[in-house]
Amino acid sequence: MLSKPNFPALELKNFHFQWPGQQAFSLDIPAVSLAVGQHLFIRGASGSGKTTLLNLLCGIHRLTKGEIHIGGHLLQPQSGAKRDAIRARNIGVVFQQLNLISYLSVLDNVLLAGEFAGNKLPDAKARAQSLLTALGMSETLWQKQAQQLSVGQQQRVAIARALLNEPALLIADEPTSALDADNRDAFIRLLLSEADRCGTTVIFVSHDAQLADYFAAVLRMENLAAGVVLSNPLSNPQTNPQTETTGEQAPC
Numbered sequence: 001m002l003s004k005p006n007f008p009a010l011e012l013k014n015f016h017f018q019w020p021g022q023q024a025f026s027l028d029i030p031a032v033s034l035a036v037g038q039h040l041f042i043r044g045a046s047g048s049g050k051t052t053l054l055n056l057l058c059g060i061h062r063l064t065k066g067e068i069h070i071g072g073h074l075l076q077p078q079s080g081a082k083r084d085a086i087r088a089r090n091i092g093v094v095f096q097q098l099n100l101i102s103y104l105s106v107l108d109n110v111l112l113a114g115e116f117a118g119n120k121l122p123d124a125k126a127r128a129q130s131l132l133t134a135l136g137m138s139e140t141l142w143q144k145q146a147q148q149l150s151v152g153q154q155q156r157v158a159i160a161r162a163l164l165n166e167p168a169l170l171i172a173d174e175p176t177s178a179l180d181a182d183n184r185d186a187f188i189r190l191l192l193s194e195a196d197r198c199g200t201t202v203i204f205v206s207h208d209a210q211l212a213d214y215f216a217a218v219l220r221m222e223n224l225a226a227g228v229v230l231s232n233p234l235s236n237p238q239t240n241p242q243t244e245t246t247g248e249q250a251p252c
């Protein structure tokens with residue numbers, strides 16, 4: 001695992017958001033702190049604000065009041081350009097639709113994350129190759145176009161891309177919603193084990209309550225205002241994928 005600075009992966013202070021001109025919906029979180037490596041599952045009903053919350057944590061929307069810190073960096077309040085730069089370097093995202101560039105190769109899809117971050121890592125190519133190998137993507141696949149991959153292979157590329165910049169935080173937005181139970185479980189195991197290896201904190205959002213069993217911490221959208229991260233009594237370290245390893249154990 002990489003050595004990480006001594007900051008929480010995520011810290012929210014007096015977080016308040018309201019859509020302009022709308023009183024009916026708001027998000028309020030007095031205080032939340034997630035330690036490095038502590039994975040969080042967020043669940044909530046349709047319309048409870050999951051996507052809005054993720055977009056705020058990524059700096060896509062501007063917070064109405066309060067502060068968001070990612071890996072010790074102040075994300076909000078900041079200008080849009082500063083939020084973009086902080087996001088590119090400190091947050092990896094796995095989207096619901098994975099969002100790979102279909103005509104680019106596997107390797108170039110992963111390296112895109114480095115370009116968005118201004119190629120902070122001088123060894124980005126070697127790191128991309130190492131991540132792909134650890135995720136079970138052999139060298140024969142690296143020059144294949146993303147559109148020629150199976151869904152499972154595309155998911156691995158999406159995980160490698162999200163981890164390329166050694167982010168403090170990886171946000172996964174319902175990436176398993178189109179999968180059957182076996183593939184869903186395999187994906188989430190792989191994601192968490194690879195994040196553990198890299199020392200990255202995962203925030204996984206879903207309406208699927210069954211997935212909560214994989215996480216030691218669960219936050220329900222309905223309980224945001226309480227400002228607490230609940231321990232998950234169902235999480236079982238024997239079966240918890242955070243303790244599993246898959247693929248080759250290359251350095252992260």
Ligand SMILES: Nc1ncnc2c1ncn2[C@@H]1O[C@H](COP(=O)(O)OP(=O)(O)OP(=O)(O)O)[C@@H](O)[C@H]1O
Nearest residue numbers: 019022025044045046047048049050051052053207
């Ligand atoms: N661009 C927007 N402008 C104004 N209101 C919005 C906008 N986007 C979402 N909302 C409102 O914010 C609230 C939360 O929506 P959001 O999409 O975050 O919920 P969600 O939990 O992600 O829902 P789902 O699970 O159905 O995707 C809803 O009341 C929605 O109508």
